[in-house]
Amino acid sequence: MKIVTIKTPDQVIIPLQQHDGAVCDSLVSVGDIVSVGQLIGDGEFRIHSSVSGEVTAVSELPHPTGKDVLSVVIKTHDGEKSEIEPVELSTGKIRRIIREAGIVEPNGQPTLRTKGDINTIVVNGTNTWDLSSSEALMLDHPSKIVYGLKALMETVGAKKAFIIIELGSEALHVMRTETIPDSNIKVIATPRYYPPGTENTLAKKFAKKKVPRGSTPEDRGVIVSSIAAMKAIYDALCDGEPMIKKVVTVAGAVGSPRDVLVDIGAPIGHVIKECGGCSGTPVKIIVNGAIPGAAQYSDEVPVIKTTTGILVQTESNIEREPPAPCINCAWCVDECPIGLMPHLLYGYADSAQFDKCAELYIGDCVECGMCAYVCPSKLPLVQIIRYGKHGVAEMEASE
């Protein structure tokens, strides 16, 4: 087994917003005793307790996105596990189960958004920079993933499914063997392809459906999902377990980098400690990969449903080169998965010409960070483009 289960922390911090959308309502208050799998937050998504214990606080606490979010703090003690009853498969029920189990895709979106017709499912098995949680899941639980995928296909009536795996990954062989009996599931090998998280590019590239701007792949009959969600669907259907655990890659300057199974709400400091602690002085802790991830100002932030990795950097890994002028090399233009002009957006946003930014579709930027990664001038493109987006929003609000 590649995935190592780590010790449950003494205290978990479960934010009531682990998805794109509004904060859920808290169903518990200080002093309540909760058990594993108990519903503690409800709203757009459901949030369950990952441990048994006593609620010690319900307050705004640091969140991996950098904001403070209303969170439930639970002090653990051993308790009994509460379960969702395993159910039979039928369209209405699996939709209900996905919702009841609180399954969230790594990009913060629900797996099923519409009730429209779906004919293709694309399962993204590629990993973001330096991370390997999808690969580890495929190596450890290939049959569970295929089960989850087949359940989803049956529910939505999809005729075919693609599993996208990087070339050279061990998981390629494992998943191909696993899907031999299923002629409608195809495993596709792809060169290391970044950014993996943009649904519309994946739908275009693999399901051959061009998704118009402002639409989601579901509008064209495609679901773009993830390995983690397939596993979560299996867990919910067969074990009755809601989404209370997450496979997270711990990488960088840690004692033993590996893929670990973590209780949602575990502070990242605890996860790093369970992986042998930091080797050297940690300077940066990044959640979700070195390129698209967010640097954390505290190791008290919890692992949430969208967390895929934790990366620890020491001083020697950190880029501090001052930016030079743009030389118009257009590497960012070649690299942009959306087809934007990052260097022009940078120039216009930097000089506060927000109308020009809007003309150049600044709102379409997915902030994957590739432009800033390749930039030979080391320009902080993403930072300035974010500023530009903010400026465009203010400009539009004042009109």
Add this chain to the structure above:
Amino acid sequence: MTYTISPLPHVKSNESVKRVMWGTIAALLPITIAAIYLFGLPALTIILVTVIVAVVTEIVIYKAASQPITIGDGNAVLIGLLLALIMPPSVPIWVPIIGAAFAIAVPKYIFGGTGTLVFHPALVGFAFLLAAWPTLMGTGSTPNLGGFSDLFLETGAGRLVEASPALVLLGGAFVLYKKYVDRRVAFSATILLLLLMPIVGMGSQLPYVLTGGYFLGLIFLAADPVTTPATKRGRLVYGIMLAGLILIQLYFNTYFAGMCFAVLMMNVFSPLIDKNTIPKPIGGK
């Protein structure tokens, strides 16, 4: 415990402006050595003096303007080297001195320095010298690809860079592979030019185009990232228009100057092409 926070990305590629410039200079070293081998001391003097004047001019101007000195990025050295390579070996040494100083002062500094300039400084320097002292800038012989051995050592070379077409191509292959110059411009212009020449009845002039000067022009000068458009379609359009302009220049002008003026004229169109080829984002209509 305090941690550093910064916007993404948290790793960056190894490439930098410095590496792009010095890498391009390294790609020009084989042809530089071949030129010194073929022309001897005059070539060495021209190359050394031009590079030194370019660097000194940049230091003086940037110092006088109280701006940060960016000699380390190699841009001034590259401009000096490119200008030296397109000189005839017989030129009096004061000519490239004036050329190098002019190339740094006017097309580079006045137009805003690396990244914002409109015309390629080395080409502007060349055009200025050609207009001012046409007789001194003339070459003693004209390269004409006669046999296979001319590809490696062109004995009829009139300018330093024409010493060996193969070595220019070797350096060119390196910069194209590393994307230090724009592939779309270089390939579209070269292929179209070679295809069109026989079609429009200029096939007899092909041996003049398969020379070091042209390869330097099409790969290192025309495809220079600063002066070419940035959009993907725009770079193709630029290469296609450049091939057309070179053909027209070849018909009316001398072979090497024609190419230089064609590139300079295309530099003007670069922002216009960019403006009209802005791509729609994915899924856009």
